[in-house]
Amino acid sequence: MSIGVFDSGLGGLCVLRELRTILPYDTLMYAADSKYVPYGTKPPEIIRERSLAIVRFLVEERRAEAVVVACNTATTHAVDMLRTQFAQVPIVGMEPAIKPAARATRSRVVGILATGATLAGERVVNLIERNADGIEVITQPCPGLVEQVERGDLTGPHTIELLKRYTAPLIDRGADGIVLGCTHYNFLQDAIKQVVGPSVTLFDSAAAVARQTARVLAARRPVADDGAGAIEPVEFFTSGEPDAVRPVLIQLWREPVEKLLPLPA
Numbered sequence: 001m002s003i004g005v006f007d008s009g010l011g012g013l014c015v016l017r018e019l020r021t022i023l024p025y026d027t028l029m030y031a032a033d034s035k036y037v038p039y040g041t042k043p044p045e046i047i048r049e050r051s052l053a054i055v056r057f058l059v060e061e062r063r064a065e066a067v068v069v070a071c072n073t074a075t076t077h078a079v080d081m082l083r084t085q086f087a088q089v090p091i092v093g094m095e096p097a098i099k100p101a102a103r104a105t106r107s108r109v110v111g112i113l114a115t116g117a118t119l120a121g122e123r124v125v126n127l128i129e130r131n132a133d134g135i136e137v138i139t140q141p142c143p144g145l146v147e148q149v150e151r152g153d154l155t156g157p158h159t160i161e162l163l164k165r166y167t168a169p170l171i172d173r174g175a176d177g178i179v180l181g182c183t184h185y186n187f188l189q190d191a192i193k194q195v196v197g198p199s200v201t202l203f204d205s206a207a208a209v210a211r212q213t214a215r216v217l218a219a220r221r222p223v224a225d226d227g228a229g230a231i232e233p234v235e236f237f238t239s240g241e242p243d244a245v246r247p248v249l250i251q252l253w254r255e256p257v258e259k260l261l262p263l264p265a
Helices: 013-022 046-060 072-084 099-105 116-120 123-130 143-150 155-173 182-198 206-218 242-255
Strands: 001-005 027-032 066-069 109-114 136-141 175-178 201-203 235-238 259-262
Touching: 001 013, 001 046, 001 109, 001 155, 013 027, 013 182, 013 206, 013 242, 027 046, 046 066, 046 072, 066 072, 066 206, 072 116, 099 109, 099 123, 099 175, 099 201, 109 155, 116 123, 116 136, 116 175, 143 155, 143 182, 155 182, 175 182, 182 201, 235 242, 242 259
Parallel strands: 001 027, 001 066, 027 235, 109 136, 109 175, 175 201, 235 259
Antiparallel strands: none
16 A cells, blocks of 8 residues: 655654554655744644645645654644545544653653644643643653754754753653654654663654554455565655755665655645
C-alpha cells in the first residue's frame, strides 16, 4: 500500500524510519513543508491550510492510501479537519507519550517538551487529564529547537544551551521522565540525555504511531496481499529549496536520497 507521511520539516523522519522498519514493502512518501517550518510558531489557520494542501497533494496527486501526520502541532490543530475532508483515507496522527511516562514515573513528576502551538491546543490538556491523574505534568515550550534540527545542529553549543534552558525547570521540580512532544526532538535525544543525565527517562511516540499505522492498514489490505514485494526507495518532497534541504535530510535519514521533488508551496 502507499503511505504518505508529512511534517512541517524533517522531524517526522523519525516516524518514517519506524514505518520503514515494520512496513518494509509498502510504498512510502515523505513531504517536508520546509518553506513553512516551524509550524509551532504559526497561527492555527495557517497550520490547517498547509496541512490540507499537503494531504490533498499526497492523496489526490500521489495516490496515497493512508496518511500519517508526523507532526504534533499539525495533529493538534488539523487532524480532525483532515479526517473530515478525506474520510475515505485513514489518517493517523501523533500523540505525545504522556500515558507511558505517567505509568513509569517514580517521582510523580513528568515534563513535556513541545512547541508552543502544540501546548496551546486542547489535545495535550485532554491527554494529561485522561492519563496522568495524580501526576504533576510540567509543560515546557521550546522555541528555537526545531530550527536547530532543521539546520542539522544536533549537538552544537547553542543547541545544548537551549536544552539546558528548557530542561532545567523540569529537573528542578523533580521530573524523572520527559516526553518529547515534537518529532524534531527525537533527533536531540543524545544531547538531551547528556544534559539531564541517566536518571531521567525520555519518552517518544514514533514507534507507537508506526504500529498504529500498521494496525489500521492491516484491516484494509486485500486478502491476497501478503505484504511482500520489492523494497522501493522513499520518495521525498519539500516545499523549500531542495539544495538546502538535501544535506540535512541525508544526515537525519542516514540513507541515500534518490528523489527529492518539489512540494506545492
